[in-house]
Amino acid sequence: MVTIDERLAVIQPLHKFWYKGKVLGIDVLRLDLIHPIVSGNKWFKLRLNLANAVDDGFKTVLTFGGGYSNHLVATAYAAKKFNIPAVAIVRGKYDKLTPTLQSCVEYGMELIFVTQEEYKNNEQPDWIRQMAAHFDDIYIIPEGGANELGRTGAGLMDRFIDKNYTHIAIAVGSGTTLIGLRNKLKRQQYIIGFVPMKEGKYMEQSINKHLDKNKNTNWHLQDEWHFGGFGKWNKELITFMNEFYDLNKIPLDIVYTSKMMYGLNQLLLDNYFISTDKILCIHSGGLQGNISVQKDLIY
Ligand SMILES: *Cc1c(COP(=O)(O)O)cnc(C)c1O
Secondary structure, three states: OOOOOHHHOEEEEOOHHHHOOOOOEEEEEEHHHHOOOOOHHHHHHHHHHHHHHHHOOOOEEEEEEOOOOHHHHHHHHHHHHOOOOEEEEEEOOOOOOOHHHHHHHHOOOEEEEEOHHHHOOOOOHHHHHHHHOOOOOEEEOOHHHOOHHHHHHHHHHHHHOOOOOOEEEEEOOOOHHHHHHHHHOOOOOEEEEEOOOOOHHHHHHHHHHOOOOOOOOOEEEEOOOOOOOOOOOOHHHHHHHHHHHHHHOOOOOOOOHHHHHHHHHHHHHOOOOOOOOEEEEEEOOOHHHHHHHHHHOOO
16 A cells, blocks of 8 residues: 655645736645555544554544545555554445445445434434444544544644745635644635535534634635535636646646635636735645546646
8 A cells, every 4th residue: 555645745835827917826736646555634633543453452433424435545545554443334226336435445434324314313422322332443534534633634734834825725615724724824824714515604613613713814705616515516617727727737626625716716717815925725636536537638
């Protein structure tokens, strides 16, 4: 198995044609490069959890996700690296495994399928206890790695982020990464979270609950550029991804980072920024999820 190596991350500037002199510069933190499967933020959210599970002598990790979840496949791979068996509660029943789930099985993860309805219990302690009862000494990682160690681990990405950036752009799913970074970065660095689902702005409340009292300002969510909802896309988004690659040589994923960069482009067009702003976009990985659109992409 290929090692997960944080040192492979690089900061790559976008071509100046892309932002047309509207800001001082835009860089991308290429966390997609640390590993093809355990990419980007997923590794940071998992690493403290898995180390803790192993150190404390747990025998299995249990986590949750849907059939296209980057978190599930990252957990499958990373758990194998840590030599600890992994089990996933998967949302929905499938006639045929998705490519993501196939990879999970390949890395030795055991999958337990539950209906969409049952899955909604995934934050109910009683239901979790019932699911965990089938296994000995189980360590539970919530969906999206959204626990204390997940947030703290995500905060460790701060070491790649220079204090001169005025704005940080992040793609948001559970909000774990945004929370971890908001709590770690300098207060004056403004974080814009781009949510790839419909009406995702409601998450501002749940995110706020986890922010340190002196750090809960200078951030907000944008939820306009969801393209029909989570996992949805259209030709315009594909064209955007191809043009972005053509100019910048950076591959984006169809679920998260494409919608973030599309949204950032809209903010530039709306003159949201001033000319002295310097933006860092976090490439949170997820490229394994492009399989379903691969034939339409130039990369
Ligand atoms: C999971 C994921 C996110 C969302 O991260 P959260 O910490 O859940 O908000 C963003 N980008 C990519 C590529 C992801 O796979």
